[in-house]
Amino acid sequence: MMQTIIEIARHELITQWRSQTLKILLPLLLVLTSLIAFSHWQQQQDFIEAQTLWQQQNDANWDAQPDRHPHRAAHYGTMVFRIISPLSFIDSGVNPFVGNALFLEAHRQNSSSFKQYVSSTAYMGLGYLSGATVILVIWPLVLIALAFNSVSGERVQGTLRQLVSQGISVKQLLFGKTLAFSLISLVFLLVIFVIATGFMLQTPVHGGDVLRMGAMFVLYLFYCLLWTFTVVLFSNWCRTNQQSLSALLLFWLLTVIVMPKMAYSLADMQYPMPDRAVFDIQTAQEIAKVGNSHDPDDPYYNEFREQVLAEYGVSRVEDLPVNWRGVLMQEGERITSEVFGKQYEKLMQLAEQQNQLVSQVAWFSPYLLANKLSSIFAATNADSFLHYENAAEQFRFNFIKQLNQMHAEQIDHAHDREQKVSNEHLANLQQFDYQSPTLQAELNLIYPPLLILLGWLIIGVLLLSRSRNEV
């Protein structure tokens, strides 16, 4: 059994080796992918360097600032510059679409601004040109071009009848063909990953990244395998070569291009998100509902003042051992931050609902599943970006809190504005030290699409092994 399969695979490989299609397509795609990967790797390194420099300059400016009033320093704030994942050059994920600089200041939650490049991505309607896109979008087309007639061709030419009469079952034939095309995919992926590894080795590599890269390789291999199953099965089901080719191209178009776009459009219609202006307005309205710290008659802040006074056992804010303005500022900050957090969570829930809807569609689109997993493995998915933004907001809150504390403790209430704290105190504040989540921490994101993908693979194997001898 096994020997027959290997023999069929060997035979198919020889045929492919002699065919024009493979000779043209494989080198072309390898060159294209390597070129893209090289250029993206170079840009990635440039970007990481630029971001690091900005961060250093920001931190140096912070440390070198003159003595300042703590609230002045809180408005001056700080900037954080996102360092993209070292695997972005294979799968850029959301990177080209999001801002990478975040200004953190008192009272306000800014959004990440400044994309890596100013150029528009809108003209790449079939997908951003990256290594992952070539593998996930284009390589299936190559597999279709190579293998659409692998079985139907034998049938049309009558060689299938010969093979069956020699005692070879269609099942063996299908597995043999699958093996052959999987090997071709393997060669393609191996070459790309060897080159990619070469790039990776130019810089210090972390163990986590090696794991991630390995996971990407395995994922792509599974994905190619799934496509090989699909192509061989279609080729077996269809009567003519033309039928097989048309059906496969349509299948590719629907699952790789049309369904993903439709799913996101539908999700956007179903769960519309407020735009920037309305989101800002809603947040401001929610904050105003709690109270206005500038209004001397505001019920919330009056009650808060009574509480603080009672806590210290004094009757006037001037008698407090801490500076009332600093305490007030921190309470305002706490409320802004809390309300913003809630509003932002609502926004993210809408996004999550959209993505849930897309996940439903993704059951039938291996591309969507693989695309999602690939960006998770590359740490370039939307969640990893949001993880960063959340961490930055956490940091912002604590940063401003420490400054408010200085305000409360080191600035006297009388002549508040004219005082300053020494630059040393300010320089002592910790800068942002972001820890990206490990692959293990993201398992809950990885399991669902991975299991569905594996499910499809099993179905593929089942369908192959149940194929009957129809000649």
Next chain:
Amino acid sequence: MRFIQFELRLLWQNKLFKWLIAAYLLAAFLAIIWGQMGLQREYQQRAISEANYQAELADYKKDAPLAPYDSGYMSYYQFHPVWQKPSAWSALINGERSEAATHTRVRLLGLQSQLSNTATGNIAAMPIGKLDLSFIWIYLMPLLIAALSLNLLAEEKASGRWSLLASQVANSGLLLTKKMLIAAGLLAMVNVLILLAAVVLTDIRLDGLWWQIAAILLAYQLCWFVITGWIISLQRSAIFNSLLFISLWIVFAFVLPGLAYLYQTQQQQPAEHVSMVFDQREYMHDSWDRDKQADFDVYLQDYPQWQTTESILQKPFDWRWYYAMQHMSDVIVADAVNQFRDSRIHSHRFGENFAWLSPVMRVQYSMNRLADTDMLASQSFLDQVADYQQQLRDYFFQFYFFDKPFTAADFTKIPVFDYRPIVPNNALITLINLVIVGLFFIGLILLQTRRNRG
């Protein structure tokens, strides 16, 4: 005439043909309806921000007249909505509108840090992108054309009818051309139907713009028919035809746009425009530690229209100094802002020039321009917001610099932002481009026909 009737009957009997046209129409209608819903949502969002704006102003108005110190406070807190008002066509041609915030709010503070706000929205959706009618037209219609006509000859040959037909008519190429023209005519009618449906279902009007877009669409369609015709003229197998067509499609729709983007980004330094916000912030906050009076004197020298103001600053705080420094923080990053604008425009222009090589890119650039959803529109919006902020400054500064109370009547005179789309102007170039590509492939066809005969 009888030939056309016969061909139409033949097409009508073809199940695949019927299904494909039906699917195309359905997808197009869906895209129109979704697009229009999205556009209406934009208007709703704008209505929310306008209602909120008026309510906030009314709140301040209650305390009118406001003393300059209080109206100074108002300008610190009061955001003014700005909206890149979408054209009716943006419902069908989203273009680059989702890439930047098109509806946001600005106040009298340093502008650049306010403008760098990104759009809200589902980040996970961005790499995939959305389905709009322009995508169906530009990317999917070529495939439909291929499905309708690519294998006309090969199928006729396979059915054995071709030899019969070819023996009856003198010029078989002409016969094939006629058959293709019928398919093209049918698709053109379907496309006109879609365009008319857009007039009925959306705010699009049957005006000059409609005709321009219709002309581009039909030229684009013809262009792909000619490409298909060239492939047929090679007289190879149906399989070869399909593979060649799909390769061409991938090159035009994926490889060339991708390479163009790669080249555009290679021309840029990553993160180079951060200085717009970085330097602004440094300047703004340093100003608190500098000699405020000296800075203010310089400002009055630079802006003589305010010179008649009381030149001595109030202690401990003066809104005039505050807003002057906010303005100066924009002035000192003006070079960086210009660079940012230049890089965007340059990148856009490069893409547009590169589009000579790919009809797919060309039509996308052209449609985005006609629908006012491209980068030029987005940049014009940013420029107009800057102008608007200048108007706001000119307006509010009178009160702060000339010590005027802000009365109830003054609220109605606050400048209002009104986005003016820049005039579209590239339809002709697009048509020329499409004709050139068409002629190129017609030339190839003629060459091939001669070779086939010889």
